[in-house]
Amino acid sequence: MSKRLVTVIGVSLIAIFTLVYFLSPSSSPFDDKEVFSEESLAEETLDDTPLxxxxxxxxxxxxxxxxxxxxxxxxxxxxxxxxxxxxxxxxxxxxxxxxxxxxxxxxxxxxxxxxxxxxxxxxxxxxxxxxxxxxxxxxxxxxxxxxxxRDVEIVERTMAGVISETLDHSIRAEGGSPALVNAMADIFGWQIDPKTLRKGDWFKIIYEDRLVEGKSVGIGKIISAQFNHIKNDYMAYGYDMGDGHEYFDESGESVQKAFLRYPVAFTRISSQYNPNRYLKMYGRYKPHLGTDFAASKNTPIKAAADGVIVARGFTRPNGNYIKIKHNGTYTTGYLHMNRFGKFKLGQRVKKGQTIGYVGSTGSSTGNHLCFRFWKRGKQVDFLKEKLPAEKPLPAGELVRFDALMSLMDKRLEDIPNTWSDKSVSASNE
Incomplete structure (x- = not known):
């Protein structure tokens, strides 16, 4: 082989190796990992960003x-x-x-x-x-x-549980809030008396959790729920026709009445409606024409139904009180409030809005709400009154509702059962 050929081959090999070296990612002077790494960019960004x-x-x-x-x-x-x-x-x-x-x-x-x-x-x-x-x-x-x-993040959650003592115990033992307990009681309160719950009854819930900076600040809507009471299923599907979230059963009938089952979250009924009540300390009969709900001071009191505030003030026997006229048939009264809510005389309120807070003003021996109920001008026993239901779904909404119901049934079915060990589980959806 001639010297000239050897020289050409040698120069060519040197040129090839040099080109490969400079084009190689691992040896390039502009290596992304060294100059433009995510870590270095993040550090520069953090340094320049005020808190x-x-x-x-x-x-x-x-x-x-x-x-x-x-x-x-x-x-x-x-x-x-x-x-x-x-x-x-x-x-x-x-x-x-x-x-x-x-x-x-x-x-x-x-x-x-x-x-x-x-x-x-x-x-x-x-x-x-x-x-x-x-x-x-x-x-x-x-x-x-x-x-x-603050910005509120809405997260859907599910919960399933079995009754061992009370609904309140089953939900709160696993971190569920009192607001979730009250929401379930409001939805199913007309179909299931909380006092009749039995061990082995169970429930499933799909609901919204409201978060601020990762911390729960209350619940939003209950999306759907199922309650099995004495082997009977009671269903509630949340549905919005444009006037707000309402709850219907599998037939499209409202699961709620036009009135709240209870206008306050209470610990017990301390005194029932009794037109023939005998007061031993006074030695005479004095009718009790309301229902007394014992509750902690400043527990919110809710309007039992839509209506207009027709009386708001203070009297010695009633303390701070409000009277709401709902229609030509029904009127409700709320007595012994510690303080009023934001609504004034003559204003319209909607069912569930807070109108005041539990207290012991007027002739009262302890914190409670005395709830009065008038039907055609006569006071009656609210707990025994057969009250009107909300309107069922109109025919034009049934196709859309049926599709929603099928989806919710599948989601409720997918929530794991834990009945065998009688525990409650909660999980992110």
Whole structure:
């Protein structure tokens, strides 16, 4: 082989190896893994992104978190942070249309954003009246008050359980909320008396859980539910025709009455309707024309049905009371309230809306709701009254409802049974 040929081959091989080396991903000077790695990009992004809380940049302030103490005022909290009395006075006036600084409730959370320099002056005070909202009181530049709502995530969940003691026990033992217990009682209350539940009765529920920052803040709608009571199935399918979520059975009939079964979440019926009640302490007969539901102070009281508030006030025997006229036949009364809800005299309310809170005002020996029920102007026993049902589904909705019912039946069937060990299970859907 000639020297010239050897030289050409050698140069060619060197050129090939050099080209392969520089084009190789592992040796390229522009290696993505080294220069543009996800880790390095993430670090740069995090470094450049300010952190916010309640929409306020955290890195500009020092934060002080706390809870409202008994008898503590807005001024008590902010005077140590060099907010002037004049600004506190002005904030008292301008906050009334949004959320008054006089409405702070004991044990509710607050956060103060203040300067880290020697002045230690508060720039923002944030109050959290509940899990869904917060109120920002701006104390820097111009004064202002802003009420904001947190983002709520809706997650569908399922639950199945068997009755060993009560419905309340079965749901709450596995982390279910009192609101879920009450919702189930409201739906099935006209078909199943909670006092007649037996061991071995079982239920399945598909429902909405409402989350704020991953924490449950209450339930939304019950989507569908099944209750097996003494070997009989009772079904409830949630359906919306445009006027709100209602519940129907497999025949398209409403499972609920036009009136709530119970206008308050109660522990027991402490006194029933009795027109011939004898009061031994007074030595005479005095009729009791209502039903007394024993409940904790400030338990919400709900309107039993749609109607108009025709009386709202205070009398010595009744305490704080409200009377609602529902139609030409039915009127209801709610006595001994600790305080009223937001509805005023003459306003229309819908079934289930909170009209007040349980108390012991007037002639009362303990916290309870005395619930009165009039039919054509005469007081009757609400618990024994046969009440009108809500309207069934119209014929035009049945095809769509049947399709929904088939889907819900399949989903309810897929919820695992745990009857053999009589336990309750809950899971994400």
């Amino acid at each position: 916010f809380k309640f929409g306020i940049p955290v890195d500009l302030f020092e934060l002080k978190e706390g809870r409202i103490k008994r008898n503590q005022t807005f001024a008590d909290i902010l005077l140590p942070y060099n907010v002037s009395r004049q600004d506190i006075f002005n904030m008292d006036k301008i906050s009334r249309d949004v959320f008054s600084v006089r409405s702070l409730v004991v044990n509710k959370k607050y956060t103060i954003f203040y300067n880290s320099d020697s002045t230690k002056k508060a720039s923002y005070f944030v109050y959290e009246p509940n899990d869904l909202e917060y109120v920002v009181y701006q104390l820097v530049d111009s004064l202002g008050v802003f009420r904001e709502s």
